[in-house]
Amino acid sequence: MERSRIETFIYKLSHWISRIHDLILGVDFEKRNDEWNGHRYPYEPTVHLSYRNLKKYIYQLYKDGQTLNVMDIGCGKEKMLFVFSNLPVASVAGLEYVEVLADTARRNIDLLSEKGKIKVPIDVIYGDAEIYNYYDKYNIFYLYNPFDEILMERFIDILNGSISKHPRTIRIIYCNFFYEKVLFDNGFNLETEFYYKTRVYIKN
Template identity: 30%
Template sequence: MRYLLYFFYITWYWGWDVAVFIIRHEIKGEKQYGIRTIGLDTLPDHLPSAERRHFSIYEPVNYYTATWLFDQLQAKDMETTLLDAGCGRGRVLAVGAAYGFRSIAGVDFSERLCATARQVCEGVAQQYPGTSFTITCADARYYEIPDSVGVIFLFNPFDDTVMEAFIDRVFESLVRRERPLKILYANPQFKHLWLEAGFRETASFVKKQILKGAVLEYRGPASA
């Protein structure tokens, strides 16, 4: 039933062809990673009405986009910490573990979604012993980026106002510890903010006119 409901949702917004493509990958992905993260979720009840316009409802990144982005990484990237900003139920955290990350962090302001992500990661940790998961329930605008983070995953969890503040947090971490950093950006609506901040686009794709992704890299002040 959950696949059917999600299929109708995608069909309504993006059409039959895209819905069939995404659902096929949903079924395959949920089975491959042994998780259950499909479906939508509402914004937290505690969020003030004035704040709601800055954030979007939970919708998991489709597996095609996620795997395409992770496929662009190199082995040395997996030696750093993966951060999923707006981690939701933990789909990207599970994918990251399967790709070889052993230090994985997720941040989301929904306590309900963070609780689900922790449950998902408990199961994933059994598949990949030695993998460390840290789930933090917090507003990304005030989240302190761990200085071990080398890859950040984004799927437009918030608007440009929050994104600008999050970019500031990223550069605070880069000042504390200068290092290369990659952004795996699904549906990169605010890509220009990262480019203006000094990141460079090194890879991108468009599939069926709807599914999009980009890899952005920061290699230090000289690259800005």
């Protein structure tokens, strides 16, 4: 089998594993929402393929003595919030533009909390990264393809305002890093890269 077909196969397999995982947890992270909202991309959860390396990366930061306050920009149904809440982080939050997704995220949190599956409390905010302006608490941002270059510029512009007010090291974990140029243009440097299609950018 040629490489791209193997990759497609692994990618599809990963989605099937995610479906089984959903069934075990009693949630529905996998079902997509194909609604486009202008510059905002529709809901699709991060694939399982990324988890192992992401977890390793977060554990390394923790071992290095970092206090991590994480926000998922475009958190959808809270799949990655759930993942982060089981890692050594101080706080976890998600921002979501689609109200029905934010509501689903909150329901999933309640359900998983009841089952004792959430270690760090999670905050879900219904809002738009184009105008949302309360990032001061956070130093790690997770983005899985939430929006296009125009909104990426807007988000980074607002984040830069927060960094000027409260200087701190910021890391952006960006899966499917289509618009990384916006990050480089704004003083971020590539810190590391891992499978699946994930890059981490840092600004000191």
